Every structure is written in structure tokens, then in C-alpha cells.
Amino acid sequence: MIFTDTSERGFQSFIANYLVNEHKYVVSTPQEFDREFCLNIKQVLAFIEATQKEVYEFIQKKGERAFLVRLDEKLKTEGVIEVLRKGVKHFDKTIQLFYRKPSSSHNARDLSNYKSNIFSVTEELKYSLDHENRLDLSIFLNGVPIITTELKNPLSGQTVHKGIKQYQTDRDPKEKLFSFARCMVHFAADTELVFMSAYLQGKKTNFLPFNKGLNDGKPNPPFGKGNPVNPKGLKTHYLWEEVLGKDSLSNIIDKYAQVVEETDEDTGKTKKKMIFPRYHQLTAVRQILAHAKENGIGQKYLIQHSAGSGKSNSIAWLAHQLIGLHDTTGEQNIFDSVIVITDRTVLDKQLRDNIKQFAQTKGIVEAITGEGTSKTNQLRDAIANRKKIIICTVQTFPHLLDEMQDMGNLKFGIIIDEAHSSQSGETSAKMNAVLAVKTHHVASPDEEQEDEEEPTLEDKINDLIERRQMIKNGSYFAFTATPKNKTLETFGIPIAPVTDENGNIKIPHVAFHLYGMKQAIEEEFILDVLSHYTTYNSYYKLVKATEGNPEFDTKRAQQKLRAYVEGHEFAIAEKAKIMIDHFNREVKHLINGEAKAMIVTKSIVAAIKYKHAFDEYLNEIKSPFKTIVAFSGKTV
DSSP states (O other), X not given: OOOOXXXXXXXXXXXXHHHHHTSOOEEOOGGGOBXXXXXXXXXXXXXXXXXXXXXXXXXXXXXXXXXXXXXXXXXXXXXXXXXXXXXXXXXXEEEOSOOOOXXXXXXXXXXXXXXXXXXXEEEEEEOXXXXXXXXXXXXXXXXXXXXXXXXXXXXXXXXXXXXXXXXXXXXXXXSGGGSTTTSSEEEEXXXXXXXXXXXXXXXXXXXXXXXXXXXXXXXSOOXXXXXXXXXXXXXXXXXXXXXXSHHHHHHHHHHTOEEXXXXXXXXXXXXXXXXXXXXXXXXXXXXXXXXXXXXXXXOEEEEEEOTTSOHHHHHHHHHHHHTTOBOTTXXXXXXXXXXXXXXXXXXXXXXXXXXXXXOSSTTOEEEOOOOTHHHHHHXXXXXXXXXXXXXXXXXXXXXXXXXXXXXXXXXXXXXXXSTTTSOOHHHHHHHHHHHXXXXXXXXXXXXXXXXXTOOOHHHHHHHHHHHHOOOTTEEEEEEESSOOHHHHHHXXXXXXXXXXXXXXXXXXXXXXXXXXXXXXXXXXXXXXXXXXXXXOXXXXXXXXXXXXXXXXXXXXXXXXXXXXXXXXHHHHHHHHHHHXXXXXXIXXXXXXXXXXXXXXXXXXXXXXXXXXXXXXXXXXXXXXXXXXOOOOSOOO
């Protein structure tokens, strides 16, 4: 289809026609929408009659209104995703309102039910009992609204930001259609950009970018905000061509959209939150699954996602879908278990809570949280009992190593959270020894020299995998924000060779999927700390007590003396005061009063010293703020 009508209404009709002609949506009129129940009742009943004849007759016997009241109550209390996934209990009957796509095409009945789902689109929907405001485009599944959109066309003078403002100021969250979890997502879009919100809260509504990213015509990343030019049409074509397809939306409803609970660490209060995947999360997981399905076990994937990318949710979605992934025949599961490994001890609970909340079946997730022998027993039992998802920190993993001997017949998906720092060489070596058949390697003099130079944790994991090779009964899925070149070589994809200035041929590697720091900064998920900074010079006098001593190494001595001075408690205390005063004066009011600050130090010892200095000064000025300290590795 070719877009020719440059008016706002023309853009709207273009998308609606595409959904009908290409995705085989049904056209529904505003008049079919029941404003009291917030449903297309005709389609709800038509779907039930076509797929559940006995239940339909039961509804007719008990009265349609009684069922609609029950459905309305469940949508209000549980949200649209839960109702679509699990159906509605009405008297002693369970009434299904959606059929998921079966994993195998051999199940004719399930496939028939799936094809009976009615996707429909309505233009100019009047949604309120109190006024005649209209929504540009609304999408229904079996008569239940799941998506609303506000569409703008820059050629007619309005952009996506006008649509965002409409949602924030003219779309009352007290309206049934806009209440919490009544719809899956709300899109604001124009021909250039797409934004989305899963929860409308008036002026406080937060809209997130739902864009591909733009690399400004450069041959390689990094990507920034926005969308690339589409030679065949509009930049935002992926929204209606890809995301809003029947299979795509069914997959999102079945596997991605979710209501989760979040607990405020300070108050202890719990609140519900509607989750809808951002574009990079959705495409990353889908591309990984498609590749794993086609290529089977023994693969390596590097997912380079910046801070602010929602990595915990991406890991949760991937873990849950890997355990249900079938091969191309649809007969065999590719993975027996998925092991999620993280060294972020502080964030381990957050990660495992995320993964557990995304589980639709109880008992498939096992988090290793015990101590000592109980850890060993827990991990051993989890593997023996074929738990589908096993979550542990690197520190927990070694406890069962001597117990695990017969794992060669099992197939593992190994998700590494923060591949660049997630594992020490010692722990990684033990992990691979357990999960794979041992290979023998003799270190070369060069490698021994590297060991003497104290390689970083990232160097160790790369060296480990290079030495031991990829385990044959598993696939690695490594998530990291800032990989080194060696990490890219270990987990990344080789691309066309290049010749350097010395004539040497090198083979660069790239991530399997990228959501880079540049895009995260430009989309305002993280701040660019280098855009605003202040430098301070340190002044101190060193007394030379070794006049004329030829054995005196001036350069090395100055380095040690400078390290002593800069690490001295007095110097750290003075710097702490400067930083805290700056935070109170310039920072704490930002991000609606929820701004935080992070201090990066050169060592664990320095981090602990700064923690004490901050605590002392905060106590001295009676500040309500608190500090935490986090680090990887071991103190010496």
C-alpha cells in the first residue's frame, strides 16, 4: 500500500486499511461499541458462539447482561491480559476470550480455535458516557479493547508530541477504557516516531519511545534515537506492518504483556504496574528465539543493551520462552533447563522476582537462596527435578560442582547477566567443568604472562571460554552494556574483514542485538555524565627525604605517594562534603524529587572509605538521605 493522503485522517485511514487488507482485521464501527461495558458486545458473543457453543447457550439461558457484568468486574479487578489468558469464571463455566497460537501445527483443534480470534479496528471511537471525545484508532480482540492510538501527521502541522499531550490532558484515566490494565497499551504515533504508555495517569503519564533507533547513515552502530528512512514508505511502518499483525499481538498477549507488583524499598508499599515491551526488547527476544529455533543448541549470543534498557524484563521474557522453545519440527524442546547467572548480588532478588512474576505456571522457577549445604541441596534438587528456570549468583554456583556428574545428556540455556563482569575465572572454569565434557589445555608462555598481568574478570571469562571452547550441550546468552573487544570476539558475530594501517587483516565482531548507550541517552533513559562535569585539582606538598639517592625511583614513588594522599580519610572527607553539598543544591530536586547520585571509585577500599565519609557528613547535617555501597570481586 502507498501512503498518499497527507492529512491526519488520511494517515489514520491508511493504517486501518492496512490492518484490514494485509492482516485481515475486521472493520468495526463506533456504533457497535457499548460505552457502559466498554466492549464490542456483538463480537464478544460471536467469538464465544463460534468457539464454545455450549457455553454460549449457557450465557443465553442465564442472560447476556449477567455475563457482561461478570466480565466487566473481572476486567476491572484483574486486567485485560489476565482475562484474555485465563478466561472468565461465570457460575460453573469457564469462558475463554482468547486462544493462543499452538506451538505445533499438528494440533488441528487448537489451531482452528486460534484462527477464530477476531481482531478488529475502529476509527473515531466515541468511548465515554459523558462526552463525545474520539480516539483515532482502537484495536479489539474478540470484542475486548486492547490498544488505543492517537495519530498525528507532521505534514499537517502536528507531531507525535501533540498526541502524547492529548493522552496526558484530554484522556481522563477515570474513564473505564483508560483505567489501569483495561487496555494493554496506548500508542501515540506520527509518520516519524512512535511512543507508548501502558498506564495512563493524567499529566503524570510517562510515554516511552517505541522506535528502532537511527545510526545517521553510518555503516556501523552506535544508534541514536529515531527511526531510519524507509525507502518503501513511512518511517513508522513497523508499527502496523510488524507489531500489530495478528500473530505478533497474540504473541505479546501470551508471552510479554504483564501486570507486576513493585515494592517501594523505603515505604514497603506495593503497587501494581502494567508492563508492555519496548521495541528493542521485543525484537531482541524474538530474533534470539527465531535463531535458536533454526540453529539449535551450541550457539553464542551477545545482547548489548545499555543501562536503561529494561534488561531484567528482557532476561525474564527470554528465559520463559526458551524453556518452551521447540525445534523446527515442533516436536522437541531445544532446552531442558535455563540457568540464569548473575553476579549482581544486590540485584539478584530483583531479577529473580521479575522472572517469577512472569511465570504463568507455578513451580517452574527455582531460585537458589540458601546457605552452605542447603545451597548445595537446593541446586542439586533443582537440576535433578528438571526445574525449568534456575536462578543463582556466581557465588552460589560452585557449591554443587562436585555433585553434578551426569549432565551431559541435558541441554541448557545459560543466560549470563552482565557478561563483562559476571564471573571470575575460577567460578567460570568450574561451571564449564560441570556442564561440559572436559577438554585439556596447556597454557603457553604468552598466556602465563597474561595471568601475571592480573587480567580483569571480563578477561578471565573470555579466556576461559576460548580455552575450553563452547560447551556442546548448551547455548550462551550474554547480556552486557559495554563489552570489550575480546567479549565481542567471544560472544559476538564476525563481520567483513578490515585492514588496519599496518596492513594487518582483522575480523571485527558485533553484538547479535544492540540497544546502545547513545540511543539510551538520546531517548533520556540515562544521563550523559560526560556532558556536564567539573574537575578539581588536588594540591599537596611531598617532602623529599632521599636527596641524591640513585636508587630512588622518582616516578614510582610519586605514584605511591599520590595514591596515599588521595586515599587518605581527610581528603576523602573533604571531597565527600563537596559532592553532598552539590547534590543538595543542584540535584536532589530533579526527576520529581527522586534523583540519585553515584560515586565511582578506583578500588573497593576507596568505595568503603567514601561510604563512611558520606555517612558521617550526612549525619552531621542531619540529612534524610542514605548511602549504599556495591562492588564486585573480593576485598584483600
